[in-house]
Amino acid sequence: MSKILSKKGVKWLLVVGVVAVVALFGFRYWKGKQSALPDGITSGNGRLEAKLVDVAAKEPLRVLEILADEGAVVQPGQVLVRLDTTTLLAQLAEAQESIAAAQERLAFSRASIVKQKSEIELAEIELERSRRLVKEGAGSRREFDVRNAKVETAKATLAEAEAMLQTSKQQVEVARASAATIQTRIEDATLKSPVLGRVLYRLAEPGEVLAAGGKALTLVNLEDVYMEIFLPSEQAASVAIGAEGRITLDYAPDRAVPGKVSFVSPEAQFTPKQVETRSEREKLMFRVKIQVPRELASQYVENIKTGVRGVGYVKTNPSAAWPNWLQNLVAPAPGKQPAPSPGAQPEPGTGGSSGG
Structure with a gap:
């Protein structure tokens, strides 16, 4: 009798295992269908980046004082460094x-x-x-x-x-x-910030003598934010300057930042030594730049951190429709957008390491 019960138990365990495996593969298939891109839209991995601006001396002078530390957000025209005059x-x-x-x-x-x-x-x-x-x-x-x-x-x-x-x-x-x-x-000799940005590097201290062109600070321009992705030649050839783009970040994949394609490299970034077969030609990758609108970036300067990893999406067909999960956009807010309170939904670019 016990042998019969044990056989039934094993049979039920097998049935439950098969059901679990089928459910797992079914869930993965459903998730894959949910995140699948429609025809006319392509994507690539990248990271959030911004233009770097150097605050440098015009002629050899001694540093009198530096008024901004690394990580500080600075406004255009704000005095950052005073040199001895x-x-x-x-x-x-x-x-x-x-x-x-x-x-x-x-x-x-x-x-x-x-x-x-x-x-x-x-x-x-x-x-x-x-x-x-x-x-x-x-x-x-x-x-x-x-x-x-x-x-x-x-x-x-x-x-x-x-x-x-x-x-x-x-x-x-x-x-x-x-x-x-x-x-x-x-x-x-009074060095001011030319942009709305964040101090990335402090390269000098009071008492040091800067040479002509010597850098005192390096800033991240928080209004010139973008993501660069790499696409195969066939897809890159179909991307037009000005095409719609989207950016999602790894920490918040359910929020999308709207953007536009501002640059498509005319030269391949990865080129085999001999391009002879179709498989080798497919290895050609071209750099595509997705620019975040200036007015949107300027409202989230407290949250933007360059170096955050994510995914960039671009339209290769202007008539293609964005999937639902890329339509949950970070929208511009009237006036300056305040930093989110603790526990609130994070905005694009928070977290990650600083870089250019």
């Missing part, structure tokens, strides 16, 4: 003194011209008087010649003064241009 300020003071001296020479030249014009006017009156006296026979010819020479000398002196006036004006402009150049160099 003591020498430049001394040069600016010297240039301003040169402006004052040039302006004094200019004023002297103008006064000299006024004086020369008055002397010419007086000399011409005396010359006319001498001319009448000579004509009437009451004056000497010599005196007339002396006064005539005096007029000519006064006119020559006036021309010289006018030339000095032009020179003085040019000296003032040169001095002002020199001061403006130094002022620009002083302003360039």
Whole structure:
């Protein structure tokens, strides 16, 4: 009797095992059908990336202070680094003194011209008087010649003064241009953020001397966010610039970020040494860039972390319809989107390592 029961038990266990295996394969098949892409849409693995921007010195100067640490979010125009401008300020003071001296020479030249014009006017009156006296026979010819020479000398002196006036004006402009150049160099010593971004690397400390072009900080431009994927040549050839795209991240595969194809590489990234057979030609992979809209990225700057892995999807056929699981989009929010509270649904780009 016990043998009969044991055989029945084994039979039931086999039945349950078969049912479990069938259910497992059925579930996997159903999940595969749910995540299958329709014709006209292709995908590739990638990671969230952003353009890098270097904050660098324009000329060799010592670092006075750095006002942002790694990981800080910075705004366009925000002061990030101040360089020591003591020498430049001394040069600016010297240039301003040169402006004052040039302006004094200019004023002297103008006064000299006024004086020369008055002397010419007086000399011409005396010359006319001498001319009448000579004509009437009451004056000497010599005196007339002396006064005539005096007029000519006064006119020559006036021309010289006018030339000095032009020179003085040019000296003032040169001095002002020199001061403006130094002022620009002083302003360039205050390094500001050109973008809305996050500090990725802090490359200098106060007291260090940066060379011309020396980097103090490297920023991640949080408004220029994208994902690069690699597609076989046949699929890449069907992707158009401006085609619709979607990005999903591994930590939140049920949320999709809308995007557009902004670049398709004209050259293969992986090329066999000899491309002869069809299987080898299929190894050719082309880089495709899916750009996140700037207005959307700017609303999630607190959440974006580059380096997060995910999947990028692009349309090879504009009329193809996105599957339901790629229509749950991260939508733009009016105004600045606040960071999600603990326990809330995470937004794109949170988590992961920082990188370019």
